[in-house]
Amino acid sequence: MLPQAAGSTSSNDVPYVDVVLSISARRSGCATDGAGFTRSVASDGMPFDPVIERLLSQLEEAVRREDDGVHGDAILHAILARWLWLRPLSAAQQEANNGALPKWRLKRVTAYVDEHIGEAISLADLARAAGLSRMYFAAQFRIATSLRPHEYILRRRIERAKDMLIKTNDTLVEIAFDVGFQTQAHFTTVFKRFAGTTPGRWRLSNRLDA
Known part of the structure; x- marks a missing residue:
């Protein structure tokens, strides 16, 4: 010994x-x-x-x-x-073994989405932010978040829209354009899918509750 x-x-x-x-x-x-x-x-x-x-x-x-x-x-x-x-595996090694997108790459992707929320964001844009190929990125992103990249972008757009609905007096069409939707109709459809009601009714309800 x-x-x-x-x-x-x-x-x-x-x-x-x-x-x-x-x-x-x-x-x-x-x-x-x-x-x-x-x-x-x-x-x-x-x-x-x-x-x-x-x-x-x-x-x-x-x-x-x-x-x-x-x-x-x-x-x-x-x-x-x-x-x-x-030796025990680090968190990063466990993520790699599970096929999930490493946290540092995921952070870069989410930051990119937030910075370009009002623009058209493609899968290629996200893969480039992560430093991976499109197909490899899409698979790893879904394992890490349980969401497809497009679904994640829509959720972030609706979250930003909710914040604007409460904090600003911008019209619905202005908010739709600001968070990356091409039309108010598409914005309303997606908003209702995630929030369960239309943007106008959600704004009224949450402002009264505030």
Whole structure:
């Protein structure tokens, strides 16, 4: 068993990759404190692993015998492979594995929609904002939001329209154009589908409730 760093209270949650990096630094000639291999308690929930413990012991012995050339490199690679296999997946990796659009790409897309809400927005525009091909983007977006891109755009247009209906005295046709609809009739149809009533009645009802 390798000695723990001062202040450590548990042999669990070992950041094995830190050990490997410190050993690699020593082998390349970097300064060390000569106290042998030390390690600290990790904060990422990495469990104690007996396989890595054995590999670390073998590596320590190889270094002490000054027999840490090819053999030592092989042990280092085995430790890293085991550590990568054991470590928890990040949220981004889980999203990638699930086929969902990563959050940073989704944020870019939603920001683009909000900035261009009054304009015609195509699938190609959204895919370009995400940095993906159109078909690949559409599939990932639907997994991430449970909505098709066009459906998401319509919802955002109606949300913006509701805000304008309450806060402004703009006419319905003006609001329709401002949120990206080509006609008031189309705006009314889509608004009623999402809100359950017409824009005029929704405005009256919500202003009275305010």
